[in-house]
Amino acid sequence: MSEKNIVLHVADVHKRFGGLHALADVDLQVEEGTVHAIIGPNGAGKSTLLNVCVGRIKPDQGQVVFAGEALNNHQPHEINQLGVSRVFQTPEIFADLSLLENVMIPAFAKRDGAFRFNASAPVSTQKDIREKAEAALEDVGLLNRRNVEAGSLSRGDKRRLELAMCLVQNPRLLLLDEPTAGMSRHDTNSTIDLLKRIKSRGMTKVIIEHDMHVVFSLADKISVLAQGRIIADGTPEAVRANPKVKEAYLGEEQT
Amino acid sequence: MFKGLSRNDLILLVGFTAFVLLMPIILKPVGAAYPALMQKFCIFGIFAIGFNILFGLTGYLSFGHAAFLGVGSYAAVWSFKLFTMNIIPAIFLSLFFAAIFAVVIGYVSLRRSGIYFSILTLAFAQMCYNLAYSVLTPLTNGETGLQLTLRDPRWIDAMFHEPGAGLPRATLFGLDTSGGGLGGFYLCAVILIICFYISMRIFRSPFGMMLRAIKSNQNRMRYTGFNTRPYLLAAFVISGMYAGLAGSLMAATDPLAGAERMQWTASGEVVLMTILGGVGTLVGPVVGAAVIKYFENIFSSFGPDTLHGVFSFLPDTIEDALVSFLSLFVGEGWNLTLGVIFVLLVIFMPGGIIEGLRRLWVIFTRKRDGGDAIPAATHPQPAE
Numbered sequence: 001m002s003e004k005n006i007v008l009h010v011a012d013v014h015k016r017f018g019g020l021h022a023l024a025d026v027d028l029q030v031e032e033g034t035v036h037a038i039i040g041p042n043g044a045g046k047s048t049l050l051n052v053c054v055g056r057i058k059p060d061q062g063q064v065v066f067a068g069e070a071l072n073n074h075q076p077h078e079i080n081q082l083g084v085s086r087v088f089q090t091p092e093i094f095a096d097l098s099l100l101e102n103v104m105i106p107a108f109a110k111r112d113g114a115f116r117f118n119a120s121a122p123v124s125t126q127k128d129i130r131e132k133a134e135a136a137l138e139d140v141g142l143l144n145r146r147n148v149e150a151g152s153l154s155r156g157d158k159r160r161l162e163l164a165m166c167l168v169q170n171p172r173l174l175l176l177d178e179p180t181a182g183m184s185r186h187d188t189n190s191t192i193d194l195l196k197r198i199k200s201r202g203m204t205k206v207i208i209e210h211d212m213h214v215v216f217s218l219a220d221k222i223s224v225l226a227q228g229r230i231i232a233d234g235t236p237e238a239v240r241a242n243p244k245v246k247e248a249y250l251g252e253e254q255t
Numbered sequence: 256m257f258k259g260l261s262r263n264d265l266i267l268l269v270g271f272t273a274f275v276l277l278m279p280i281i282l283k284p285v286g287a288a289y290p291a292l293m294q295k296f297c298i299f300g301i302f303a304i305g306f307n308i309l310f311g312l313t314g315y316l317s318f319g320h321a322a323f324l325g326v327g328s329y330a331a332v333w334s335f336k337l338f339t340m341n342i343i344p345a346i347f348l349s350l351f352f353a354a355i356f357a358v359v360i361g362y363v364s365l366r367r368s369g370i371y372f373s374i375l376t377l378a379f380a381q382m383c384y385n386l387a388y389s390v391l392t393p394l395t396n397g398e399t400g401l402q403l404t405l406r407d408p409r410w411i412d413a414m415f416h417e418p419g420a421g422l423p424r425a426t427l428f429g430l431d432t433s434g435g436g437l438g439g440f441y442l443c444a445v446i447l448i449i450c451f452y453i454s455m456r457i458f459r460s461p462f463g464m465m466l467r468a469i470k471s472n473q474n475r476m477r478y479t480g481f482n483t484r485p486y487l488l489a490a491f492v493i494s495g496m497y498a499g500l501a502g503s504l505m506a507a508t509d510p511l512a513g514a515e516r517m518q519w520t521a522s523g524e525v526v527l528m529t530i531l532g533g534v535g536t537l538v539g540p541v542v543g544a545a546v547i548k549y550f551e552n553i554f555s556s557f558g559p560d561t562l563h564g565v566f567s568f569l570p571d572t573i574e575d576a577l578v579s580f581l582s583l584f585v586g587e588g589w590n591l592t593l594g595v596i597f598v599l600l601v602i603f604m605p606g607g608i609i610e611g612l613r614r615l616w617v618i619f620t621r622k623r624d625g626g627d628a629i630p631a632a633t634h635p636q637p638a639e
Contacts, residue, residue: 093472
């Protein structure tokens with residue numbers, strides 16, 4: 001490995017579900033400021049890996065170290081407070097709230113997350129938070145619909161909203177679970193553009209994706225996961241040339 | 256003090272205040288303008304507003320809020336017995352004890368969500384009921400209920416004046432609140448307005464927004480960096496304190512406390528009130544409370560005799576059959592009527608009375624604009 005600053009280190013993680021060895025000895029290092037893609041066939045354990053990173057699943061063995069801190073005993077909200085935000089495979093948004101509220105809430109998290117009885121000043125007077133939220137909505141192109149109820153959005157727009165909810169927190173590490181699944185080619189391209197734009201902000205990203213077009217236009221590094229193991233690791237060119245990868249993945253499921 | 260509230264909210268607040276204070280005039284035509292009933296509207300309004308802060312905002316359905324109501328009542332009566340007939344200490348004592356009970360019950364119950372949370376709160380409330388009914392008889396006077404007696408010490412009052420003959424009345428610095436007059440009503444009315452204002456502030460605050468977000472998607476809330484448990488507990492304790500306050504006002508307007516106030520039917524009633532009026536709306540719970548108490552008052556006073564009077568124009572056989580059927584629904588059985596109303600409402604007007612009025616308003620205004628579609632009603636969300 002190079003001398004670069006490792007922001008996320010998944011160290012020898014094992015996870016079993018009954019007889020299924022979902023993650024077997026997974027070791028992954030993500031450098032600060034890079035886009036690190038994780039690819040692999042269905043059922044390879046990609047989502048499990050992300051779940052381990054955000055504290056949704058506890059590993060049986062090994063640990064996840066974020067910015068020098070082991071995450072094993074952290075609650076999901078504590079992990080987020082450390083600077084890890086996540087976009088889910090099926091968008092997790094506040095369906096009954098307006099888009100603006102959806103994005104304002106994450107903007108409050110840094111200050112109010114642990115708990116704050118914040119009832120003296122109404123939401124309408126929170127100018128700074130509101131401006132932050134509007135900027136994030138602008139980033140994803142949803143600003144003109146800020147007062148719409150989030151549940152009424154299309155699936156693609158929900159994904160973009162969720163992305164805005166993560167971006168507004170300006171996390172150190174952003175985990176994206178198939179951010180373009182179910183999107184039209186046009187929406188996919190605009191999401192790629194968006195992710196490229198925010199790349200310049202120095203945010204580290206781990207991205208799970210099926211769409212090779214997305215992976216190869218964004219990723220600095222790629223890890224290939226198959227049957228719970230990392231079978232290849234490296235730059236896009238190296239991974240593309242790796243015969244093991246071709247066999248396990250690219251050969252049968254290139255999109 | 257009113258900074259940041261929108262114009263609509265201010266109008267609502269002013270309108271609400273005016274309506275509540277003018278109830279003795281406004282409610283004359285419907286025959287509800289006597290203090291004992293109006294103060295019931297206010298007290299149950301407070302109870303329901305508080306319940307709505309928990310259920311309406313977070314979606315956690317508590318089936319044990321009557322426990323806090325009972326605790327509030329007992330605390331207030333003990334304050335009357337031990338310290339003074341002034342209601343101020345009684346109210347603070349009620350709030351204090353209700354808050355303590357709410358912290359303990361909430362802390363345990365909130366470890367679960369959905370139906371399990373409801374069952375836990377119900378279990379706690381039944382425990383409180385049984386404690387009050389039998390186990391803690393020295394403290395609650397069991398079945399008879401806690402009442403004032405001539406032998407009560409009333410230490411603070413005794414310092415200032417000789418006890419008079421007969422049982423004293425609860426007062427607010429000389430204003431008689433338990434005499435069944437307008438004093439009790441105006442006390443409850445003013446407190447109701449304050450409670451309404453506080454609830455409005457909570458609804459519009461970031462805290463309220465967090466609670467709505469928890470209702471909408473608690474999972475997302477956790478992965479967004481929020482520790483949801485303290486938020487839920489705060490909402491639970493606030494709503495418990497509202498219930499305690501309502502309980503203490505019951506005692507302030509009629510200084511006794513009985514275990515039946517803690518029974519599960521009382522907990523169920525506040526759920527009905529909130530749903531009937533409109534879950535998650537500001538005025539809905541008060542409307543629901545008033546409607547239920549109003550109809551309870553009417554239907555429970557009906558007996559077979561009244562019904563015979565109404566249907567006397569029919570032939571005797573039909574009259575007797577009809578009366579014996581309908582008398583199931585009045586008097587003691589008025590809850591049956593309530594059940595029927597409730598079923599109809601949940602099916603045809605799922606958002607409650609307020610949502611129904613809003614839909615009517617939309618139809619009304621759309622017609623003039625020549626519009627067509629009516630937006631779908633927002634259905635109440637199940638907890639998690």
